[in-house]
Amino acid sequence: MEKSTHTKTKNFLKDDTKKTRQRVMGIIFLAIGLFIWFVFSQNTPPKAQTIFVMTPGGSLVISPDLKFNSLLMLNILAILCLSSGIYQFLKGFGKYTNIVIVLVGIMLTISFLAWGASGSSINVVGMLRIMIMRSIPIVLGALSGILCERAGVVNIAIEGMMITGALVGAIFGSLYGLWIGAVAAMIAGGLISIVHAILSIKYKVNQIISGTIINIFTIGLTSYIVTKILQEREWQYLNESGIFMPTSIPILSKIPYLGPILFNHNPYVYSMYILVIVMTIALFRTRWGLRMRAVGEHPKAADTLGINVFGIRYVAVILGGMLAGFAGSYFSLGSAGYFNQSMTAGRGFIGLAAMIFGNWTPIGSFGAGLLFGFAESLATNLALLRFPIPSEVLLMVPYILTMVVLAGVVGRSRGPAAAGVPYEKESL
Amino acid sequence: MEEKQVPAKRNFLNIFFEEISRSSLTIIVLAIFTGLVLGGILAAATTKDIYEAFDESFFVGIKESLKFIWKTYSSLFLGSFGNPSKMVSSFFSGDSKAIQSAFKPFLESLVVTTPYLFTGIAIALGFQAGVFNIGGEGQLFMGSIMAAWAGWTFKGLPPIVHVTLALGVGILAGALWGFIPGWLKAKTGAHEVINTIMMNYIAFNLSEYLIIGPFQDPNESFKTRFIEQSAHLYRFFEDPFRLHIGLFLAIAVAIFVWYILYKTTWGYEFRTVGLNPHASRYAGINSSIITILAMTFSGAIAGLAGAVEMLGVNFRAVQSLTTGYGFDAIAIALLAKNHPLVVIITSMLFGFMRQGSRVMQINTGIPIDIISILQAFIIFFIAAPAIIRTIYRLKETKQTDFTPQLSGPGEKI
Numbered sequence: 001m002e003k004s005t006h007t008k009t010k011n012f013l014k015d016d017t018k019k020t021r022q023r024v025m026g027i028i029f030l031a032i033g034l035f036i037w038f039v040f041s042q043n044t045p046p047k048a049q050t051i052f053v054m055t056p057g058g059s060l061v062i063s064p065d066l067k068f069n070s071l072l073m074l075n076i077l078a079i080l081c082l083s084s085g086i087y088q089f090l091k092g093f094g095k096y097t098n099i100v101i102v103l104v105g106i107m108l109t110i111s112f113l114a115w116g117a118s119g120s121s122i123n124v125v126g127m128l129r130i131m132i133m134r135s136i137p138i139v140l141g142a143l144s145g146i147l148c149e150r151a152g153v154v155n156i157a158i159e160g161m162m163i164t165g166a167l168v169g170a171i172f173g174s175l176y177g178l179w180i181g182a183v184a185a186m187i188a189g190g191l192i193s194i195v196h197a198i199l200s201i202k203y204k205v206n207q208i209i210s211g212t213i214i215n216i217f218t219i220g221l222t223s224y225i226v227t228k229i230l231q232e233r234e235w236q237y238l239n240e241s242g243i244f245m246p247t248s249i250p251i252l253s254k255i256p257y258l259g260p261i262l263f264n265h266n267p268y269v270y271s272m273y274i275l276v277i278v279m280t281i282a283l284f285r286t287r288w289g290l291r292m293r294a295v296g297e298h299p300k301a302a303d304t305l306g307i308n309v310f311g312i313r314y315v316a317v318i319l320g321g322m323l324a325g326f327a328g329s330y331f332s333l334g335s336a337g338y339f340n341q342s343m344t345a346g347r348g349f350i351g352l353a354a355m356i357f358g359n360w361t362p363i364g365s366f367g368a369g370l371l372f373g374f375a376e377s378l379a380t381n382l383a384l385l386r387f388p389i390p391s392e393v394l395l396m397v398p399y400i401l402t403m404v405v406l407a408g409v410v411g412r413s414r415g416p417a418a419a420g421v422p423y424e425k426e427s428l
Numbered sequence: 429m430e431e432k433q434v435p436a437k438r439n440f441l442n443i444f445f446e447e448i449s450r451s452s453l454t455i456i457v458l459a460i461f462t463g464l465v466l467g468g469i470l471a472a473a474t475t476k477d478i479y480e481a482f483d484e485s486f487f488v489g490i491k492e493s494l495k496f497i498w499k500t501y502s503s504l505f506l507g508s509f510g511n512p513s514k515m516v517s518s519f520f521s522g523d524s525k526a527i528q529s530a531f532k533p534f535l536e537s538l539v540v541t542t543p544y545l546f547t548g549i550a551i552a553l554g555f556q557a558g559v560f561n562i563g564g565e566g567q568l569f570m571g572s573i574m575a576a577w578a579g580w581t582f583k584g585l586p587p588i589v590h591v592t593l594a595l596g597v598g599i600l601a602g603a604l605w606g607f608i609p610g611w612l613k614a615k616t617g618a619h620e621v622i623n624t625i626m627m628n629y630i631a632f633n634l635s636e637y638l639i640i641g642p643f644q645d646p647n648e649s650f651k652t653r654f655i656e657q658s659a660h661l662y663r664f665f666e667d668p669f670r671l672h673i674g675l676f677l678a679i680a681v682a683i684f685v686w687y688i689l690y691k692t693t694w695g696y697e698f699r700t701v702g703l704n705p706h707a708s709r710y711a712g713i714n715s716s717i718i719t720i721l722a723m724t725f726s727g728a729i730a731g732l733a734g735a736v737e738m739l740g741v742n743f744r745a746v747q748s749l750t751t752g753y754g755f756d757a758i759a760i761a762l763l764a765k766n767h768p769l770v771v772i773i774t775s776m777l778f779g780f781m782r783q784g785s786r787v788m789q790i791n792t793g794i795p796i797d798i799i800s801i802l803q804a805f806i807i808f809f810i811a812a813p814a815i816i817r818t819i820y821r822l823k824e825t826k827q828t829d830f831t832p833q834l835s836g837p838g839e840k841i
Contacts, residue, residue, distance in 0.1 A: 154621075156562075156621065156625070199808075199811065199812055203811075203812040203814055203815070205811045205812050206811070208560055208562070208621055209758070209762065209807070209811050210811065212562070212755055212758050212759075212807075213804050213807050213808050213811065214804075215755065216755055216756070216759065216800050216803055216804040216807075217800070217801060217804030217805075217808075219800065220797045220798070220799070220800025220801040220803075220804060221797070221800075221801055223795070223797040223800070224470075224474075224795050224797040224798055224800075224801060225474075227795035227797065228474050228793070228794070228795050229474065346629060346632075349625050349628075349629065350629075352622065352625070353622075353625075353626060356622060390637050390641060392633040392634065392636050392637035392641075393633070393637060395633045396629070396630050396633045396634065399626040399627075399629045399630050399633075400626075400630065402622070402626055403608075403612065403618070403623055403626050403627075406612075406616075406618040406619075406622060406623065407612050407615075407616040407618045408616050408618075
């Protein structure tokens, strides 16, 4: 009896916050609709046409371009946003809310492009292709973060492991070929993460301090090796790895529009798809995943049930480090063809942001990585199209969104409860 | 029953040394020593001459390595402190030019130390109140660029007013960058580490936009305009010497923060929240307010670091990816066990190493980056003293170290 009233109050409270959140979402949709109407539509001449080019540069498969009246498109999108806002405010989409959020986001993006490129053309498919490429290190970094944090170890050293992976990948790639380079980068990332594991699991050092140590060390060491060795003429051959060439997947790459965007890339992209799927299954459908999540949420309970807390944490952190090293090798072996000190440029930290944005799930992080990759892809295109928004402001968006999500203003993102807390085994 | 204790009049120096020795000085010294040894091995291992010497015979190799390591660290020392014999001889010769040139490395090291000192205090203050401010970098960027804006926008002000104004604007910008994560932590439980990292990148992008956009020098790209002469910080010597009043401002801030933390009720509340946020709430301390204040003050001091560096050394803000102050400051604060007065010493260690490494690079070809590696080694051993104890077979100290408790992610306080 007592228990049921308790759950009732709890449910009531939950409903109350749900209601508020639903209203807030509705207001946001309405605001987006009004924004499209008043800012984009009002500044578009009635006869202007927008052309969306649907064939990426250099592709053999030609898809027809999309051509439409900019103003008409903007008005339709504005009305759609406004009506979904009204519905969300009054009744709510319930469990479909997340899908509607994504749809409204896509509509906002389309209207932005339609308005920005009115009277000219924009290569949409090319942009989405770049989005996928830009999202690789972000998504892989996020997966690395998920592995560590789900087991209860915070890893802010992803950036440092990435830069190590990029350097080791470039050196071994130049010496023994690209595949060996990628494997070596994974091993290097794994080795670095052992330091993090020992410091934070065995010595119970504050995990953020341990991560900071690794970041300072790896950034210093890679820069040291570049200045001392790789810049010397006689050693330059160590930094000419070249890159993986794109290979198209036989049938899938022929799908109109989606084919060139998703299935005509280098192996990094395909391994990203596979890893997202494998991680999702491993985390939520296997015994190991269940144990890992238990260790991340409540290590003491897990220990009581006979789960080896330290063992699980070591394995998770080392696997995470290998993933981060692999992600780093993308910069040298998948994108540039050589190592450069500033190539990671904070992608490890954006990966952390994507992890939070995706609520510590592989699929969610993949979506967040795509979103952040799109922001980067759009930012490079802004300069070409002379949009009236500076690209730096656009590049701020992922970080601001992450803070908003973390604060729980729109939806709530909550990490594993024991992340960052060293586990102390009680002695008898 | 008990003798009436007469509290000994303890002067500043007494307390100072007591604090140092209490913070397990042996571990710190050994950590620095071990770091230097490992750095030396790395330097020798990446030098070609050493391998040639080892080809000759093993003992020649060892001898050459030791010689090389000695040369590396002695040029690091000469580069940071200057040549002692030159200092003495110039002093006796009485030639002011000679004195100046002999003391130049030392004075330059002090200039390099200044931003480390500010940011070190900022981070240490955060740690004391249990917040991990990893966003010193962004706060410094914002302080620097906003102070630059104040430096050229206002014209015809008397220097004292203009400098104060520009510093104030820098402090406000940094404080805002610290306030937001602090407020978010107190109100929503969002972890400040993630939020300060996000604020860092927002600051990098924002300052990049400002520097290549509205604030750009019409004649030179990627740099802002120069600030007015009236906003320059006071410099003690003629031009090649850059020592400015900022160093003394930083020391004043260190003493001020020490006074607040250890001599006032407020500071007591800060430290209590840092030691145990839950217990402090039962003691009637509003830990939300303390968290917000700690982040804001921490950000303000980091912003001041950027403002002082800009008003005293560069006179304009320049586009750059990172300066590394934000992360090095964490090392400085940890090394000082978060004591604001000890930060003065540890920041000098970092500043002097940075300055000296330039001479070292010229003399031995060892890149400046070895300093970062040394720093990483040193905090590695400071953070895990158990490793140092194992290496040197030290006994476990009875007294537990004062380490503020940093609350976990998602924890609402």
